[in-house]
Amino acid sequence: MSEPIRNLTIVGGGTAGWLAAAMISASRNGTSDAAPLNVTLIESPTIPTVGVGEATTLSMGWTLDLAGLDENDFIRSCDVTFKAAVKFIDWDRSDDGTPLSYYHPFSIPPYLNGYAPAYHYHRRHKGGGGRSFAHSMLGSCAVLDALKSPRKPGAQSLDGLFPYAYHVNAGLFAGYLREYCKTIGVNHVLDDVVGVNRDERGFVSSLALERGGDHPVEFVIDCSGFRSLILQQALEEPFVSFQESLPCDRAIPMPIDHPEPGGKLPPYTTSTGLSAGWAWNVPLWSRRGTGYVYSSAHISDDEAIAELAAHNGVAPPENSRSIHMNIGRTRHTWVKNCVGMGLAAGFIEPLESTSIHFVQMSVRWLLDNFPTRDCSPALQQNFNGLTATLYEEIRDFIALHYVLNNRDDTPFWRFARDELTCPDRLAHLIELWRHKLPSAPDLPNRGALFSEWSYMYVLFGKKFFAGMDFPSEDAIRDADFDEFLFSVASDKNRLMAEAPDHRAAIAEIREMQSTPWYRPAGTSVDLAGAGGEAGAIA
Numbered sequence: 001m002s003e004p005i006r007n008l009t010i011v012g013g014g015t016a017g018w019l020a021a022a023m024i025s026a027s028r029n030g031t032s033d034a035a036p037l038n039v040t041l042i043e044s045p046t047i048p049t050v051g052v053g054e055a056t057t058l059s060m061g062w063t064l065d066l067a068g069l070d071e072n073d074f075i076r077s078c079d080v081t082f083k084a085a086v087k088f089i090d091w092d093r094s095d096d097g098t099p100l101s102y103y104h105p106f107s108i109p110p111y112l113n114g115y116a117p118a119y120h121y122h123r124r125h126k127g128g129g130g131r132s133f134a135h136s137m138l139g140s141c142a143v144l145d146a147l148k149s150p151r152k153p154g155a156q157s158l159d160g161l162f163p164y165a166y167h168v169n170a171g172l173f174a175g176y177l178r179e180y181c182k183t184i185g186v187n188h189v190l191d192d193v194v195g196v197n198r199d200e201r202g203f204v205s206s207l208a209l210e211r212g213g214d215h216p217v218e219f220v221i222d223c224s225g226f227r228s229l230i231l232q233q234a235l236e237e238p239f240v241s242f243q244e245s246l247p248c249d250r251a252i253p254m255p256i257d258h259p260e261p262g263g264k265l266p267p268y269t270t271s272t273g274l275s276a277g278w279a280w281n282v283p284l285w286s287r288r289g290t291g292y293v294y295s296s297a298h299i300s301d302d303e304a305i306a307e308l309a310a311h312n313g314v315a316p317p318e319n320s321r322s323i324h325m326n327i328g329r330t331r332h333t334w335v336k337n338c339v340g341m342g343l344a345a346g347f348i349e350p351l352e353s354t355s356i357h358f359v360q361m362s363v364r365w366l367l368d369n370f371p372t373r374d375c376s377p378a379l380q381q382n383f384n385g386l387t388a389t390l391y392e393e394i395r396d397f398i399a400l401h402y403v404l405n406n407r408d409d410t411p412f413w414r415f416a417r418d419e420l421t422c423p424d425r426l427a428h429l430i431e432l433w434r435h436k437l438p439s440a441p442d443l444p445n446r447g448a449l450f451s452e453w454s455y456m457y458v459l460f461g462k463k464f465f466a467g468m469d470f471p472s473e474d475a476i477r478d479a480d481f482d483e484f485l486f487s488v489a490s491d492k493n494r495l496m497a498e499a500p501d502h503r504a505a506i507a508e509i510r511e512m513q514s515t516p517w518y519r520p521a522g523t524s525v526d527l528a529g530a531g532g533e534a535g536a537i538a
Contacts, residue, residue, distance in 0.1 A: 002372035005219045006038060011193055011207070011230060012223035013043035015054070015170050016342025016359045018177035019063070020221055021186045023363040026067040028370075029185070040187040042207070042215065047225075054170040054289065055083050055269050055282050055353035057449065058106055059360050061158045061165075069180065070516035071157040075509050077176050079169035079284045082267045082502065084140065084150045084162065086352065090273040092406050092462045102461025103134040103141055103268070104352075106163040108453040109488075112480045115472060118437050118456050120481035122465055123473045133460035136485065138162075139492030146496065147264040149505035153512070161499055165353075167269065167282045169289070183518040189215075193224075196234035203337045203375075204230060218373055219337050221366075222344040226326055231333070231340035239346075241328040242391075244421040245399045247412070248277045248349050251323045252304055253291040256312055258283070265503040271351060272311070273405075275299065276412040279311055280350065285506055293325075293349050298412040325349065329391040332384045337375050339366055339383070346391055351398050357449065361390060389445050396426040397450050404430070404462055433459065436470055 008024065010017050021041050028037040064071055074080060084106055090099035109117055121136050135141040140162040143150065150164040182188060195208030207215045222230040231237050243249065258265075270281040277294030292308040299307070301322040309316040329346030333339060340346075341362045348354060365386050369379040403422050407413035422430070429442060438452040438459070459465060500508075 002374035004035075004372055005370075006035060007216070007218045008037055008039050009207070009215065009217050009220045010039065010041040010223055011220060012225060012342070012344070013041060013174060013178065014223065014225065014342070015174045015177070015356060016225075016344075017041055017043065017221075017223035018174050018181060019356070019359050020223060020341055020363050021181045022067050022069075022177050022184075023063060023360070024367065025181065025184050025186050027367050030068070036185070038187065039181075039185075040189060040215075041181070042189045042191055042193060042209070044192050045190040046192060054173075054350075054356065055167050056165045057353060057357040058163055058165050059357055063360050065158065067180070068517070070514065072509050072512055072514060073516045073519075074176065075166075075506065076512075078172040079286050081167045081265055081283055081285055081506055082150050082160075083165045083167050083269055083353075085144055085268040087144075087266075087268050087270045088273075088401075088458075088461060089270060090407075091271070091278070091401060092404075094463075099273075100461065100463070102132060102457065103144060104454060104457045104461070105134055105138055105141060105144070106165065107138050107140050108451065109137045109484075112476070112484055115476050116437055116439070116452075116456070117481060117484050118460070119470065119473055120476050120478070120484065121460075122437070122468075122470070123476065124478070124481065126467070126469075134457055136488065139488050139490070139495050142492045143495050143499045144266075144268055146499075147266055147502050148496070148499035149502040150267055150499070151505065152498070152500060153505050153508035161495055164267070167284055167289070169284055169286075180518050193229055196230055198234070201336070202235075204234070217337070219371070219375070220339075222338055222340045223342045225343045226324075226347070228330070228340060228344040230338050231330055231335060231344055235335045235338060237335050237340075238331045239326070239328055240331055241326075242348065242395050243327050245395060245423050246327050246349060247295045247297075247402060247416050247420060248293045249325050249327060250296045250301065250304065251291055251293045251325055251349075252301070252308055252320055253289070253323070254305075254308055254312065254314075254317060254320060256288050256290055256314055258288055259313075262503070264501070265506065267502045269353060273407065273413070274307055274311060275410045276304065276307075278351070279308055285510070293351070295412055295415075298410070298415070329388070332380070333362065333387045334366075334375075334380045334383045337373070345387070348391065348394050348398060351401065352394065352450075354394050354449070358390070362387060390449065392423070392425070393445050393448060393450065396423050396429075397454070399423060399426055400430075400455070400458060404459075404464055406462075429455075433464075434468060436472065437465075 021039050025039045086104045089101045092100045150162050151160040191209040191212045193207050194210045197206045199205040204217045204220050266283050272279045276299035279292050282289035292304050294304050305316050305320045333345040341359050365383050369383045371379050402416040405417050438455040440452050
C-alpha cells in the first residue's frame with residue numbers, strides 16, 4: 001500500500017492559496033485522531049495582490065462553517081456586505097429600445113402540483129405587461145428593491161431571512177485567511193519558487209526556492225495565478241481556450257467611493273451592459289468595487305477606461321490598468337501529484353462571481369478524493385471530470401447571456417449574438433427550451449451551481465419565451481396561481497416588515513464586540529497582503 005501524504009505544499013497566496021490552506025487544514029486536522037497533515041504555503045514576497053471588490057456564491061456559507069470562522073467577525077474584518085442576487089441592466093432591450101433589467105436571485109419558489117409556477121406565469125402574461133418574473137415568484141425581490149438586508153444583525157450565524165452570499169474585499173479576505181491559517185498551524189514561507197524538480201515518474205519531487213533552497217514535495221497545489229508555475233509551466237499541461245464562446249478578454253478594476261457617504265447599500269451585485277462588454281458594481285461596506293470586462297477586439301484599453309469612468313460618473317483615474325484574462329481551463333486540473341486551483345487552473349469572466357466558488361469546490365472535491373502518495377489515476381480521473389464539468393457548466397451559463405442578447409447598437413453585441421460559437425450542450429438546451437420550460441432533469445451535472453431556476457430567471461428576464469406556447473400549460477390551473485401569488489404577497493409583507501435596512505444591519509454587526517476562538521483576546525488581525533495571485537476581479 002502506498003504511503004499516506006503527511007506534507008502538503010501550496011504555492012501562491014492570495015484568496016485561492018489561503019482559502020485552500022484554510023479549508024484543507026481545518027477539514028483534515030480539525031477532528032482527526034490520525035497524524036496531522038502538515039500544510040505549508042509558499043508565498044512570493046515580491047508579487048503584490050490587488051484588493052478590489054469581489055463576490056461569492058452561496059457555497060461560502062458552507063466554507064465558513066467548515067473552517068469554524070465567525071460570520072460576524074468575517075463581515076467586520078473583510079469589508080463585507082450581503083449579496084442576495086445579481087441585477088442585470090441593459091444586456092437586452094425592449095421593442096422601443098428601453099434597456100431591460102432583471103434579477104437573478106438565489107431564492108427559488110415551490111412547485112405547484114408538480115409544475116413550476118413559471119408555467120402559470122407564462123400562460124397569464126403572454127400578452128406582456130404584469131410584474132416581472134422574479135417579483136412574481138419571490139417576495140424577497142421587494143426586499144432587494146428596498147435595499148434591505150437578507151439577514152438580521154442579531155440572527156444566528158448563517159441564518160438568513162432568505163439565501164444570501166457576500167460581497168468581500170479580496171485583499172482583506174486573503175489577509176484574514178492568512179492570519180486564521182497561522183492560528184491553526186499552517187506553515188507560511190515567504191520565498192520565490194525559481195525551479196521545479198521532478199522524479200522519474202514525472203511527479204514534482206521538490207521546489208527550488210530563491211532563498212530557502214530545496215523544498216521537498218509530497219503533494220502540491222498550484223495557486224500561482226495566471227503564471228501557473230507548476231501545472232502549466234513545469235508539467236506542461238495544455239490550456240483549453242473558451243474564447244470562441246466567451247468574447248471578453250480584458251478587465252479594468254476601478255474601485256470608487258460610494259455616491260453618498262452613509263447612503264443606502266444594495267444587497268446585490270449589478271452587471272450593466274456597456275458598448276463592448278459589461279461593468280460590475282460590487283457594493284462593499286467602505287466603497288464600491290467596480291470594473292469593466294470587455295473585448296479588446298472591439299474597444300481599446302484607453303477607450304474602455306474612459307467609458308467606465310463615464311459610467312461611474314468619475315474622472316478617469318491615473319493608475320487604471322487593464323488585466324489580460326486567459327479565458328478557459330487546463331485540460332486536466334490534477335496532473336501527477338499537482339492540483340491547480342484558482343487562476344492557475346483556469347478562469348471564466350466573473351459575470352456570476354464564480355472565481356472563489358471554483359476554489360471552494362476544487363478543495364471539497366480534493367478532500368473527497370484525497371490520495372496516498374501514488375496519486376491513484378482513478379481519483380485523478382474522478383476529480384478532473386468534476387472540475388471540467390463545472391468549468392463547462394459555468395462557461396455555458398455565461399455564454400447564454402451573450403448569444404441570446406438582442407442589442408443591435410454596437411458591433412460587440414452583434415458579434416456576441418451572431419458570431420460566437422454556442423457550445424453544443426447550450427445549443428441543445430436553447431432548442432429544448434423552445435418547447436418546454438427548464439427543469440432539473442435537463443441539467444444532469446453533479447454538483448451543478450446553476451439550477452433550472454437560474455436559467456428561468458435569466459431567460460424570462462431576456463423575454464426569451466415571448467410568444468411561445470408549451471403543452472404543459474394545459475395541465476395547470478389559474479386558481480393555483482392565484483393562491484401562489486397570494487402566498488408570495490404574504491411573504492413579501494412579512495419580509496418587508498422583518499428585514500432591516502442593509503447598511504444599518506451591517507453597521508450594527510460591525511459594532512458588535514466578540515472575539516472568535518482563532519484570535520487571542522486583545523490581538524488584532526494583520527490584513528496586509530504579502531503576495532499571491534495577480535489581483536482579483538469582480
